[in-house]
Structure formats: structure tokens, C-alpha cells
Amino acid sequence: xxxxxxxxxxxxxxxxxxxxxxxxxxxxxxxxxxxxxxxxxxxxxxxxxxxxxxxxxxxxxxxxxxxxxxxxxxxxxxxxxxxxxxxxxxxxxxxxxxxxxxxxxxxxxxxxxxxxxxxxxxxxxxxxxxxxxxxxxxxxxxxxxxxxxxxxxxxxxxxxxxxxxxxxxxxxxxxxxxxxxxxxxxxxxxxxxxxxxxxxxxxxxxxxxxxxxxxxxxxxxxxxxxxxxxxxxxxxxxxxxxxxxxxxxxxxxxxxxxxxxxxxxxxxxxxxxxxxxxxxxxxxxxxxxxxxxxxxxx
Numbered sequence: 001x002x003x004x005x006x007x008x009x010x011x012x013x014x015x016x017x018x019x020x021x022x023x024x025x026x027x028x029x030x031x032x033x034x035x036x037x038x039x040x041x042x043x044x045x046x047x048x049x050x051x052x053x054x055x056x057x058x059x060x061x062x063x064x065x066x067x068x069x070x071x072x073x074x075x076x077x078x079x080x081x082x083x084x085x086x087x088x089x090x091x092x093x094x095x096x097x098x099x100x101x102x103x104x105x106x107x108x109x110x111x112x113x114x115x116x117x118x119x120x121x122x123x124x125x126x127x128x129x130x131x132x133x134x135x136x137x138x139x140x141x142x143x144x145x146x147x148x149x150x151x152x153x154x155x156x157x158x159x160x161x162x163x164x165x166x167x168x169x170x171x172x173x174x175x176x177x178x179x180x181x182x183x184x185x186x187x188x189x190x191x192x193x194x195x196x197x198x199x200x201x202x203x204x205x206x207x208x209x210x211x212x213x214x215x216x217x218x219x220x221x222x223x224x225x226x227x228x229x230x231x232x233x234x235x236x237x238x239x240x241x242x243x244x245x246x247x248x249x250x251x252x253x254x255x256x257x258x259x260x261x262x263x264x265x266x267x268x269x270x271x272x273x274x275x276x277x278x279x280x281x282x283x284x285x286x287x288x289x290x291x292x293x294x295x296x297x298x
Contacts, residue, residue, distance in 0.1 A: 001025050001026070001043045001044065001193060002025075002026045002028070002039065002041050002042050002043045002044075003020060003025050003026065003027050003028070003042070003043065003044045003045075003046060003193070004027075004028050004029075004030050004038055004039065004042050004044070004045045004046070004084075005017055005027060005028070005029055005030065005045075005046045005048060006029075006030045006031075006032055006045075006046070006047050006048055006049035006075065007047075007048030007049030007050065007090075008027075008029035008030070008048070009029070010048060010049075011146070011148070011150060011151060011182075012048055012090070012146060012182065012185065013029070013048050014150075015148060015149075015182045015185075015186060016046070016048075016182075016185070016186055016189060017029070019186040019190065020186075020189075020190065020193075023190060025193075028042075030045075032049055032071050032075065036078075037078075038078065038079075038082050038084060041083070042082060042083065042084045043084060043085055043086070044084060044085065044086045044087075044088065044193055044196070045075070045079055045082075045084050045086070045087050045088065046088040046090070046189070047072060047075055047076075047087070047088060047089050047090060048090045049067075049071065050067055050068045050071075050072075050090070050120075051063055051064050051067040051068055051116070051119075052116075061115035064115040064116050064118075064119035065115070065118075065119045065122065067119075068116070068119035068120055068123055069119050069120075069122045069123040069126070072089060072123040072126070072127070073123065073126050076089075076126070076127055076130070076138075079136075080130070080132075080133075080136070084136075085135060085136055085137065085196065085197075086136070086137045086138070086139065086193070086196045087127075087136070087137070087138045087139070088139045088141060088189070088192070089123065089124070089127060089138070089139070089140050089141065090141050090143065091120045091121075091123065091124055091140050091141060091142050091203075092116070092117065092120050092142055092143065093142045093143065093144050093205065093207075093265075093267055094112060094114065094116060094117040094120065095110060095112055095117050095120035095121040095124055095142060096108050096110045096111075096112070096117075096121075096142060097110070097111060097112070098111075098112060098113045098114060098117060099263060099265070100263075100264060100265045100266060100267075101264075102266070103266045103267070103268050104205065104265070104266065104267045104268060105205065105267075105268040105270070105271065106142075106202075106203045106204065106205055106268075106271050124140050124203070127140060128140070128202075128203075132201065137196055137197075137199065137200075137201045138201045138202075139192060139196075139199070139201065139202070139204060140202065140203045140204065141189075141204055141206055142203060142204065142205045142206065142267075143180050143185060143205075143206040143207070144177075144178045144179065144180050144205075144206065144207045144265065144267045145177075145178075145179050145180060146180045146181075146182055146185060147179060147180070147181065147182065147288070147289065147292045148181060148182030148183065148288075148291070148292055148295075149182070149291065149292065149295040150295065151182075151292055151295075154257075154260055154261060155217075155289075155292055155293070155296075156296060158214075158217060158218060158221055158261075159221055159225075159293060159296045161218075162218060162221045162222050162225060162227050162229075163225065163227065165227070165228075165230065166230070167230035167231060167232035168214075168215070168218045168229075168230065168231050168232060169232045169234055169239070170214065170234075170239060170258075170261060170262055171215055171218075171231035171232055171233045171234075172233040172234060172235065172236055172239075173214065173236060173239075173261075173262035174213065174215075175213050175214055175262055175263055175264040175265075176211040176212065176213055176264045176265075176266050177211055177212060177213070177214065177263075177264065177265050177266070178207040178208060178211045178265060178266050178267040178285075179207070179208050179211075179212065179285055179288070179289065180206050180207050180208055180288075181208055181281075181283050181285070181287075181288025181289070181291070181292070182288075183282060183283050183288060183291070184206075184208055184281040184282060184283055184288060185206055187281060187282050188206055188272060188276070188281070191276045191278070192204075192272075192276070195276060199275055199276075200275070204271055204272040204275070205267050205268060205269055205271065205272065206267075206269060206272065207267035207268070207269045208269070208281060208283070208284070208285035208288060209269065209280050209281055209284060209285065210284060210285040210286070211266045211267075211285070212285055212286070212289075214261055214262060215231065217289065218231070220286060220289055220290065220293070221293050224290050224293045224294060225293065225297070239253075239258065240255075240258065243255045243257070243258040269281075
């Protein structure tokens with residue numbers, strides 16, 4: 001199968017392209033910076049390129065819409081004119097909700113609050129509003145937080161705290177969060193590519209099978225690295241006050257980062273597993289996280 005991937009130089013793109021090539025796929029990267037055209041005999045287009053969520057909230061809002069919506073529309077319209085059979089758009093769970101009270105599934109009525117989430121949602125809405133030829137499929141992928149070897153996100157922040165022997169200062173917050181191992185992401189895309197003719201176009205959440213609390217994650221990092229776990233329970237109201245100061249001052253904690261570290265955000269992956277006819281993903285959430293944590297030591 002011939003596959004084109006935009007954003008192939010990014011974290012997901014590098015891992016996914018390497019995985020697919022091992023499975024004998026032909027993979028071509030496509031840069032959207034200038035004019036482009038799909039290689040001949042392209043079967044699937046995986047659109048990863050986009051403007052990522054800026055937790056420091058300093059990015060221009062219009063840039064999100066220009067990149068995440070505008071480029072997606074242009075690429076999709078070329079897909080309609082091509083011979084490719086399937087179009088994978090990597091959106092985000094943030095296109096659906098910034099906060100989750102129970103479990104987020106694909107039936108949730110979207111209500112994003114940030115330019116990032118809104119731009120992703122508007123791109124989704126455009127794709128879903130277009131009439132597709134009978135032989136073409138569009139799959140909108142909404143992953144939660146992706147991690148893996150080489151990941152430098154909030155997991156790396158937590159790892160550094162444990163490595164330095166600093167007590168986890170947010171232990172008084174109780175939460176549950178979904179994560180997504182890059183290995184499970186690769187597996188799901190591979191399965192979808194193999195079975196795309198039998199899948200319905202539409203939105204699919206991607207997440208590991210289990211959710212973990214941030215305290216669970218600190219314990220897992222401590223166990224994996226052989227460090228003693230240390231928890232510090234500080235009043236949540238005091239922590240929130242400090243985080244608000246960080247919105248205006250160069251502090252290591254601001255409201256957006258505190259939210260990412262302490263909120264509950266559980267994502268259901270039942271729809272994609274049912275569609276593919278699988279009971280569980282290759283790696284548990286704990287196994288995937290252990291792989292990521294061990295990679296930080298190298």
C-alpha cells in the first residue's frame with residue numbers, strides 16, 4: 001500500500017512512517033510549505049501536519065485556523081481529485097472538549113474553548129460536510145496525549161521531578177487521565193489501513209485501554225527508575241493561586257499547565273475497537289508508559 005504522510009518529520013510522523021515501512025508499506029512524506037501533488041498510485045493520505053497546542057498561550061489565534069483548518073481543506077480537496085481511497089485527518093480530543101466530567105466518546109457535542117480546539121473542529125466539520133465518492137473514505141482521528149520514545153512533553157517534566165528527588169507537589173489533586181502510546185497509535189492506524197474498506201467514515205477517538213491518575217504516573221516513574229516515590233500534599237487553592245500568577249510571570253507553573261497535570265480527562269476507545277473487531281490494544285497503558293519512561297534515561 002502506498003501512503004502519503006504530512007508532518008512526517010514530527011514525533012508521530014517519524015514513528016508511524018517507520019512502523020509502516022517495517023510492514024512493507026511504501027511511505028512518502030509530503031511538505032505543505034510550497035506547492036505539492038500526491039505521488040502516483042497513492043492509496044491513503046495521513047494528514048498529521050498542523051499547529052500544535054501552545055500551553056503558554058502566546059500564539060496568534062489566526063495562525064491555528066490558517067494551518068489547522070485552511071491547509072487541511074486545501075489538502076482534502078486535492079484528495080477528492082486524486083485516486084487515493086482514504087484520507088486520515090489527525091485532529092484532537094480537544095476539538096471535542098477542553099474538560100471532561102465523565103468519559104469522552106464520539107457522541108459528545110463539541111464545545112472547544114481554545115483557538116487550537118476550535119480550528120481542529122472547524123476542519124472536522126468541513127470534512128464531514130463534503131459529499132464523498134462511494135469509493136472514498138474519510139477518517140477523523142482524535143488522539144488524546146500521545147507519548148513514546150523521544151517524547152518531550154509533560155511526561156518528561158514529571159520524570160525530571162522524580163529524578164531530582166523533588167516531592168510531587170500536586171498530590172492533593174485526584175484525577176484520572178487517558179494516554180496513548182505511540183505503539184498503540186501505530187497499531188490502530190495499521191489496522192485501519194488494512195480494513196479501511198469495511199470501516200465507516202467518521203470520527204474515531206484514540207486512547208489506551210486504561211486511565212491513570214497523575215499520582216499513579218508518579219508512582220510508575222518512581223518504580224521504573226528505581227527512585228523512592230515522594231508526595232507532597234499542598235492545598236489545591238494555594239496551588240491554583242500560584243498558577244494564576246504564572247499566567248503573567250515566568251513561573252514553571254501556569255493555569256494551563258496545572259490543568260494538564262491535574263484535571264481528569266478520560267477518553268473512550270470503544271468505537272474504534274468495535275469497528276476493527278479487537279478486544280484490547282497491544283500494550284496496556286502502564287506498559288506503554290514504562291517504555292516511554294525508560295527512554296528518558298538514554
